[in-house]
Amino acid sequence: MKLKTYKYKLELKNTFRISHTARDFQETLIVELSDGGFTGYGEAAATSYYGVDVESMSATIKAMEPLIAENIHKTPEELWEITNPHFKGNSFAQCALDIAMHDLHGKRNGQPLYKMWGLELKDLPLSNYTIGIDTVEIMVQKIKEFPWPLYKIKLGTDEDVEIIKELRKHTNAIFRVDANCAWTAEQTIEYAPIMKELGVEFLEQPLPANDLEGMAKVLQHSVLPVIADESCINESDVKKCADYFHGVNVKLTKCGGLTPGRRMIAEARELGMKVMVGCMTESTVGLSAIGHLLPLLDYVDMDGGMLIKNDIADGVKVYDGKTHFPNRNGTGAELLIIKEELKNA
Template identity: 50%
Template sequence: MIQLRFHPFRLALLEPFTVSYGTRTHQETLIVALHDGQHSGFGEAPAIFYYGVTVQQFQDALEQHRDAIEAWNPADTTPEAFWETMAPRLATMPFALCALDCAAHDLYGKRLGQSLYQRWGYTLDTLPLSDYTLGIDEIPVMVRKMRDFPWPVYKIKLGTPDDIAMVRELRRHTQVPLRVDANAGWQPDQALRNIRAFQELNVELIEQPLPPADLEGARWLFERSPIPLMADESCQREADVATCAHHFHGINIKLAKCGGLTPARRMVAQARQLGLQVMVGCMTESTVGISAAAQLLPVLDFADLDTPMLLRTDVASGVRFEQGKVVYAQENGTGVRMLPTTEAERL
């Protein structure tokens, strides 16, 4: 019989982290565990403040369906079929659905004695590097962070009046690939000016330049941009993938937004059919969430899975990155094992 358990944490960040939506020093998150008496599977639901969600909401939503969750028998039913059962029940709470789905996949893989990427038939021949993110800050602080953390590719959070100057100054200090993420902070004319400047600075890609509602502007910018544009806020669920074609060059899939690994794999397949590039990103998650997302690396073009490196204290072991390269854990499933002791603050 499956047992559902909750492990809520308040994770401290190494330094304040700023995007166009605001600044954070901590991240509250819910680790969801499924136990079968021998093996344990884990998933994560980060309570991102600008989405208006809380750990308590996640826990309440899952608690409401405890009987259905604990009735799952992984000996008879795959995680994908389990997701189909639970998705209608958690349709308004995709972050909680994601945590449940990833826990189910982790448990299932551990029971099989396989990593998820092995279960799915993926090979490790070609894996994209994960970038390291620099949040919005004073330019000298961003330069210092880049020097303190040498990495083979950086992502720069933008959405300020000084975006071009910021990227230009950072480019002076490194020749590695740079990616930028406006978090929907620009308008079309402004975006095109920035893009033309960034082309001269060898920016590799640009995430979500415009607000998601501006489809007309997205199409206009897509037709003019010499740099690949990746949808983030514009591509949250499976239904959004088709809309992104002819508006973006690719999509950034986040497990928490779409509801887990099960829909994420379908989104990858649909994006390929539409000729879109594919990136998998993350919210501010621990190694639990990142280890799940990293199972998709063999079928991706880009990866943004750096958030455990932004934490003061993690709560689990699993996959890790060395100079952008993934190192998979010896554990099966997603590779997650909760740390027996942690300094992370429990809620």
Template identity: 50%
Template sequence: MELVLHEVDLPLRHPFGTVHATVAVQQSLIVELRDGEHRGFGEAAGFTFFGLSLAEVREPLERARRVIEADRIDDPADFWDRMSKLLGNSFSLCALDQAAHDLWGKRLGEPVWRLWGLTADRLPTSDYSIGIDTVERMIAKMEEFSGWPIYKIKLGTPDDIEVVRALRRHSDAVFRVDANTGWTADQAIRNAAQLGPLGVEFIEQPLPVGRWEDQRRVHRESELPVIADESCLTEDDVERCAGAFHGVNIKLTKCGGLTPARRMIAKARECGLTVMAGCMVESTVGISAIAQLLPLLDHVDLDGALLLDRDVARGVRVELGQPVLPRENGTGVTWLGDGTPR
């Protein structure tokens, strides 16, 4: 098996803003595993938000290169267990785990979701995200993707309710809001009471991480469900979210890939939590990996590649919120290039 790494810059259609930062170009690392005629791909994106550089995500893979290339992927979960002892961050592990699943499925001639024993007859609808901007630009971004059944609106500004009211005048779609840790408990409870009548389905991560007592109060008093994102990074976080959130949003890059994500979903079900999977701003490589989880999810955010001006792969598509699974096996990725292989 051969390990090939591709460094890519992913320019966005429009700058994408959250309460934390605004991004115009997303840097990403694509992991490719070659095994004869088969090639598997995985992605690590969004690492700069967590204070990591591309070099810091790449270095553990380079350090473990000989071990990776000498291994054999008979079961991606077993491979993940071996690699998790060698790699120092979840982003490197996520990209490698995605590539391992893609390669595994391509070698066996089946999509990953089917190899897991799942069916794809009923898949959740994806939202489309509207980043923080002027109200006029947020309306323009929404109208650029008009007809979408669900929009996720990034909030955390002094004028959040007015922003949602303005957007509501231009769409009758379902709204979800993501405060990205930008509110206090009092704001969350007060805002929920005003957002419900505006057609908002739920609120994602209203409070800063670690405010568990406040978050439990929001869970009790909020008129809308609250979903954990930044508060649910890894498997150990899921059980802690029970009683503080109504559901969890699982990000592959944060937890380390598909292997731990499946365990997190199972644990969330045991805890009575709804399950969402979300994405970073990333290419179709990462989006196609997330999509393998679709039959297990209540909600999904698969719009990361739609935010790009230029993609580096084909695979899972999202058309007016509906995921379209490709005929290709594995995670369904076909590499288009535009990276710097090493």
């Protein structure tokens, strides 16, 4: 068995701004896991908001190399359970390893992941394209530069309703609104009927994650569905969210990979909730893993490859209004650029 980690700096096409941060680059960790002539790739984007950096993720994974080697012939789910106590809450690092192990496992078994899971590529939801917070003129310009049938609009300003009204003048696309915890319950309830009239499909995480009293009011009075994001981090959060949201947005990096992500999707379905999976501006390595979950989802946000200039991989791609799958096993991801291995561990 061979385990390598790489650090990449993904350059964004535009400054990506949400209610609590802005960035022009996205650093990301790639894990390369090889055994028996097969190689799997996994990814986790570093996110300062969650206190995650590439070096610490790499060090955490490299420290477990003997344990991984000892259990490399087990299933991804078995390896996840074995290594989970050693990650000590570092879900981003565990996600990168778990995706790499799934990719390796699919290749060893000669099948793409969706086939291994008994799924078919039909009736797949299309990814939205995200428009970050900016001046309304620049937000309009982004829509004109990238015509798409489905946009996620990042909000959290003093002019949120006016922004949606102006954007609606320039496209007939469906809108989804993500306030990233920036609104109050009163604002959400007030804005919802206006935004529904303007073609907004749902509201994502309008309130801070700890404002459960406010979310109870929103659930009772909002005329638009509300989807949890920051309120739904790991598996234990799904059941809690059922009392306050219509659906959940599962992020593989936040929960620890495909293994817990699939369990969260199944639980949400059992609870009668809508299910979305979102990305963290990963490259096509991470996005390819998300792609194999599409048959299980109502909504998906996997537009990272459309938002970056220097995608480092080939695999599951979103373009021309469709999701395109390569004829390869595992996740289907292949690195296009190999860099020097991280030696920090």
